[in-house]
Amino acid sequence: MNRRNFLQQSCSICITTLMSSWLIEACSVSNKLMQTQLHGQEVELNANLLQDGHFQIIEASTLRYRIAVKQEQNGQYLALLLMCTHARNPVTLTGNSFYCPLHGSRFDDQGNVVQGPAQKPLIHLPVNVDEQGKLHIQLLPWMIES
């Protein structure tokens, strides 16, 4: 094998490995993202979608920011508005915490500030559960695009 063939084969292996990791990452992100529609000023969600203890990210076309929701170990539900409290930039889920790419604020899995410049925690949204096991996440009017 000459040097040229060696470099071509090495590059194709690297590109294949890189493409595979991107594809796996893209699939895992899409698994966490759920499209839904608003019902008045609330989001409805089946509670059985949250049984693994991980955040489920919810998005709706008329919702200004995504919502992260999960069931805590004590059985309660936690819903966080993914809006940075520093300058209202969207925050993203990174592992089990949240990051704002605009100025670098970080929030823990309860929405508390870990690193500024944000001073206030992420907004907690009230969650009610009905008799059918459906979650109702309450929104405020400014969170909905008209």
Ligand code: FES
């Ligand atoms: S808007 Fe998020 S850190 Fe500034």
